[in-house]
Amino acid sequence: MATLPPPPGADLPELFGSDFLKKLEYLSLVAKKRAAGDRKGERRALRKGTSVEFADYRDYVAGDDLRRVDWNAYARIDKLLLKLFEEEEELFVYVLLDVSESMRYGEPSKLDYARKVAAALAYVGLSNQDRVSLATFSSGVLDHTGPASGKKAIFPMFHFLAKESKGGRTDFAETIKTYTRQVKRRGLLVLISDFIDESGIDAMLKNLLTSRFEVLCLHLYAPEEEEPPFRGDYRFVDAETGEFKDVFVTKELLEEYKKAFQAHGDAVQQFCLKRAMSYVRASTSVDFDDLVMKLLRKGGFLR
Amino acid sequence: MELLSPSWLYLLAVAAPVIAFYLFRPKRRERKLPTTLFWRQVLKERSERPSIRRLRQLLSLLLLLLFLALVVFAASKPLWQSKENTGNDAVIVIDTSASMGVKEGGSTRLDLAKEEAREILQGLPAGAQAALISLGPSPRVVVPKTQDVPLLLRGLDGLTTTSGSSQFRAALELAADLAAGQKPAATIYLLSDGGGVPETETRALDAPVIFLPVGEEEENLGLTHFVIRRHPTADRDYEVLLTVHNDGPKAAVAKVELYQDGSLLNALPLTIEAKGDKTEVFTQTLAGGGVLEARLVNQTRDGQDLLADDNVAYAFVPERPKAQVALVSASGGFFLKTALLSNPAIEAFELAPAEWPGVTQSEYDVVIFHRYVPTTLPSIPYIIFDNEPGPGAPLGPASGPTSGPSSAPTGGGAPSGTLDGVARGPAVVTGEDAAPKVGLIDYRHPVLDHVGLDGITIAGARIVARPDWGKIIVDGQRGPLVIAGEREGVRAIYCAFDPNDSDLPFRVGFLNFLANTVNWLWGPGADPADYVARPGDRVPPALVAGGLDALRVRLAGETQDAPARRFRAERPGVYELIENGEAVGVFVVSLGDPRESRITPVKALGLGEKPYQALTGALAALGRDLWWPLALVALLFVALEWFLYRRRVVQ
Numbered sequence: 001m002a003t004l005p006p007p008p009g010a011d012l013p014e015l016f017g018s019d020f021l022k023k024l025e026y027l028s029l030v031a032k033k034r035a036a037g038d039r040k041g042e043r044r045a046l047r048k049g050t051s052v053e054f055a056d057y058r059d060y061v062a063g064d065d066l067r068r069v070d071w072n073a074y075a076r077i078d079k080l081l082l083k084l085f086e087e088e089e090e091l092f093v094y095v096l097l098d099v100s101e102s103m104r105y106g107e108p109s110k111l112d113y114a115r116k117v118a119a120a121l122a123y124v125g126l127s128n129q130d131r132v133s134l135a136t137f138s139s140g141v142l143d144h145t146g147p148a149s150g151k152k153a154i155f156p157m158f159h160f161l162a163k164e165s166k167g168g169r170t171d172f173a174e175t176i177k178t179y180t181r182q183v184k185r186r187g188l189l190v191l192i193s194d195f196i197d198e199s200g201i202d203a204m205l206k207n208l209l210t211s212r213f214e215v216l217c218l219h220l221y222a223p224e225e226e227e228p229p230f231r232g233d234y235r236f237v238d239a240e241t242g243e244f245k246d247v248f249v250t251k252e253l254l255e256e257y258k259k260a261f262q263a264h265g266d267a268v269q270q271f272c273l274k275r276a277m278s279y280v281r282a283s284t285s286v287d288f289d290d291l292v293m294k295l296l297r298k299g300g301f302l303r
Numbered sequence: 304m305e306l307l308s309p310s311w312l313y314l315l316a317v318a319a320p321v322i323a324f325y326l327f328r329p330k331r332r333e334r335k336l337p338t339t340l341f342w343r344q345v346l347k348e349r350s351e352r353p354s355i356r357r358l359r360q361l362l363s364l365l366l367l368l369l370f371l372a373l374v375v376f377a378a379s380k381p382l383w384q385s386k387e388n389t390g391n392d393a394v395i396v397i398d399t400s401a402s403m404g405v406k407e408g409g410s411t412r413l414d415l416a417k418e419e420a421r422e423i424l425q426g427l428p429a430g431a432q433a434a435l436i437s438l439g440p441s442p443r444v445v446v447p448k449t450q451d452v453p454l455l456l457r458g459l460d461g462l463t464t465t466s467g468s469s470q471f472r473a474a475l476e477l478a479a480d481l482a483a484g485q486k487p488a489a490t491i492y493l494l495s496d497g498g499g500v501p502e503t504e505t506r507a508l509d510a511p512v513i514f515l516p517v518g519e520e521e522e523n524l525g526l527t528h529f530v531i532r533r534h535p536t537a538d539r540d541y542e543v544l545l546t547v548h549n550d551g552p553k554a555a556v557a558k559v560e561l562y563q564d565g566s567l568l569n570a571l572p573l574t575i576e577a578k579g580d581k582t583e584v585f586t587q588t589l590a591g592g593g594v595l596e597a598r599l600v601n602q603t604r605d606g607q608d609l610l611a612d613d614n615v616a617y618a619f620v621p622e623r624p625k626a627q628v629a630l631v632s633a634s635g636g637f638f639l640k641t642a643l644l645s646n647p648a649i650e651a652f653e654l655a656p657a658e659w660p661g662v663t664q665s666e667y668d669v670v671i672f673h674r675y676v677p678t679t680l681p682s683i684p685y686i687i688f689d690n691e692p693g694p695g696a697p698l699g700p701a702s703g704p705t706s707g708p709s710s711a712p713t714g715g716g717a718p719s720g721t722l723d724g725v726a727r728g729p730a731v732v733t734g735e736d737a738a739p740k741v742g743l744i745d746y747r748h749p750v751l752d753h754v755g756l757d758g759i760t761i762a763g764a765r766i767v768a769r770p771d772w773g774k775i776i777v778d779g780q781r782g783p784l785v786i787a788g789e790r791e792g793v794r795a796i797y798c799a800f801d802p803n804d805s806d807l808p809f810r811v812g813f814l815n816f817l818a819n820t821v822n823w824l825w826g827p828g829a830d831p832a833d834y835v836a837r838p839g840d841r842v843p844p845a846l847v848a849g850g851l852d853a854l855r856v857r858l859a860g861e862t863q864d865a866p867a868r869r870f871r872a873e874r875p876g877v878y879e880l881i882e883n884g885e886a887v888g889v890f891v892v893s894l895g896d897p898r899e900s901r902i903t904p905v906k907a908l909g910l911g912e913k914p915y916q917a918l919t920g921a922l923a924a925l926g927r928d929l930w931w932p933l934a935l936v937a938l939l940f941v942a943l944e945w946f947l948y949r950r951r952v953v954q
Contacts, residue, residue: 101337234332235333238338238339241339247342
């Protein structure tokens with residue numbers, strides 16, 4: 001498989017190095033469900049098609065392509081049978097990226113990290129002739145790209161991801177509800193977020209249950225969230241709501257915070273696993289190469 | 304408790320800006336978080352009460368105020384011991400007695416005391432006065448009251464230990480006089496190990512006394528007594544009394560070596576119980592006079608001892624000349640003459656009774672009358688061996704005891720009375736006993752020491768009336784046989800029988816009897832105690848009967864001498880009296896003080912109505928100069944508090 005040369009003017013260095021792109025080309029997305037498609041892809045579809053992989057016979061009817069008649073069978077049993085082949089179709093991959101205010105926390109920020117992951121997933125999809133669509137959301141779907149395939153489509157996607165978004169407050173329920181209605185073709189839905197939503201886990205993800213998408217959840221968090229570097233008297237301001245809370249951080253209080261934070265992550269994971277969704281939690285301190293090459297593979301994203 | 308520098312309490316005003324600083328404190332540090340959801344969850348569970356939150360916020364303020372109070376309190380120099388103590392002035396009394404020479408880890412106790420005194424002086428508030436008194440055998444004001452701290456420090460540096468005992472009472476009364484001169488009274492700082500504290504109390508002191516004990520060591524062996532005296536009956540024998548004190552917590556083994564003029568005479572091994580004394584009394588024969596030196600060797604500590612001055616003690620034995628004895632005998636007195644000649648301590652002279660009235664009595668120390676009673680009692684000590692009554696010795700008239708030139712004649716050849724009452728010398732003879740029987744014998748009398756008279760046979764004796772001038776040391780059935788006593792200031796012995804008429808000369812005790820008689824009559828001679836002085840004493844008075852002006856004193860073996868009039872002994876040793884460049888006398892100086900040999904520091908001084916407790920550790924420091932380390936510690940806490948809370952370093 002040939003690697004596409006970066007087009008002039010593309011700001012690839014910000015997101016990926018060319019060496020990294022090469023690695024991604026050898027990976028393919030794991031599709032647990034077969035999906036039908038209008039165009040040839042590299043995945044088997046339920047519909048019989050024109051690939052070289054034999055599937056079945058059926059009787060010849062007028063109008064059928066005579067090139068598909070099995071002449072050997074006709075010679076043996078004197079009956080016109082048409083050879084049917086597996087139809088190889090493309091997969092629809094939807095990457096839904098959380099760009100709310102809470103994603104701007106950390107160094108590097110969770111958002112930057114998530115952008116790189118989204119770009120990587122898109123590139124892998126495009127490399128495998130999948131139809132990839134990107135969308136950003138916070139309180140609702142903010143922007144999206146139309147489904148595209150082929151490596152050439154990656155550059156517009158890079159630019160799409162690099163665009164500055166306005167942030168805002170997260171509303172999972174509304175976002176998922178809106179997006180699943182807009183998208184007509186079902187496929188793989190990759191949800192990249194910090195999963196922080198005041199409405200609670202059940203409320204924010206319940207709309208996924210009825211969406212008939214295969215869902216992959218990538219839960220990102222900053223190391224400062226897991227291990228806050230605070231002692232003493234502080235005023236904490238909520239990035240999304242603007243509300244503040246005065247806290248005198250003691251060692252004991254900090255321990256309780258860590259437990260609450262861990263419990264939240266565990267709750268999201270439980271929700272996903274119970275509903276056959278894939279789930280991976282990762283800190284932004286994890287090396288990006290490791291996450292893409294190993295963590296996603298472990299989580300069933302890659303094979 | 305009183306404060307020496309209450310003016311420092313004004314520093315409490317600093318609390319005002321501190322509180323203001325808290326009231327106008329900066330806002331909390333603000334941090335933007337992805338969500339406050341988890342903090343809200345945690346705080347909701349804790350549901351902290353606002354009062355507790357406010358209390359926690361006030362904690363650092365309270366700590367700061369507490370530290371400020373501590374600093375001010377320390378700087379105001381609290382004194383815990385004396386209610387009367389309100390003065391800033393100080394009178395420093397430093398013990399310079401022998402026990403302050405004990406080594407404590409490389410420094411003497413005096414060095415440690417100096418160091419403490421230096422801290423006190425340097426910590427005096429501006430304008431305060433101080434005086435310095437040395438507490439030794441002769442307490443004296445080293446530096447009178449002054450504000451000149453460098454002068455006081457120089458006086459302090461010049462102090463050295465003496466070999467004498469501490470005269471606490473005199474020193475404290477001297478200090479109290481200095482301290483009471485002002486109102487409020489100055490504080491008396493007493494720096495001592497407590498060695499030599501008198502058992503009697505001082506008078507009530509008007510000034511507060513702070514006792515600052517010095518030293519910790521307690522292992523010491525010391526010669527606390529070394530006394531020598533001539534044996535009462537033996538001419539060359541001396542009784543030695545020697546006491547060794549062990550102040551340590553364990554029993555100790557020691558050896559005392561006795562030297563005479565540098566030659567070893569005797570050595571005594573001793574084991575002394577912990578905190579106990581061991582006293583040895585023994586007889587030591589000396590060939591002549593000279594300096595006796597006792598050296599104590601501490602064998603438990605391999606000869607090393609913390610206090611050297613009490614490991615040696617001196618005594619001086621004056622040379623005793625031969626006794627000049629005149630024998631005035633009417634019949635030769637063979638046995639008496641032989642016994643006198645056999646005694647090397649006696650030089651005997653034989654005189655006829657007729658010669659006696661013409662002799663110069665002062666040429667003789669003792670006169671022995673044998674079978675002869677002079678008409679006039681002599682002015683020198685004498686013994687009369689009266690003869691049995693007979694033709695050659697008729698009795699004189701009974702005229703009572705006579706003496707002096709005006710007395711009636713009682714001479715052997717001059718009968719002067721009847722048997723009913725004839726004065727013969729100091730005795731009154733009332734009759735005669737042809738076969739006297741010996742009754743009670745007083746063997747405790749020195750004349751009869753080592754003399755056995757039991758079963759003695761006497762052929763005849765005078766019957767003598769019981770005397771009013773002497774003591775009957777040998778009694779007979781019909782009257783006293785031997786009387787010893789003192790008549791008109793002269794020692795006299797009257798023997799009612801002639802030894803030739805008894806078997807006494809054939810007994811071994813006869814020689815002792817005669818030697819005892821001469822010794823007792825002549826007296827003990829010069830007392831060794833007259834030649835001993837203590838550190839701090841002047842020249843022994845017995846040696847300078849003629850006055851001190853022409854005399855100088857020097858330590859034996861050294862060339863430096865000092866006028867005897869101004870002399871005060873400082874070091875143990877042998878001292879010579881010099882007159883016109885020649886040594887004319889010797890005396891010795893020994894420490895020999897049980898109180899100085901007890902080097903264990905005391906915890907309280909029982910000097911007044913109540914004991915002065917030792918002021919040690921933090922209390923002592925609080926009372927003096929620990930205010931600035933305390934202030935530093937407080938400042939450190941304040942800086943830490945500011946660093947953590949104000950600068951928000953802890954995140």
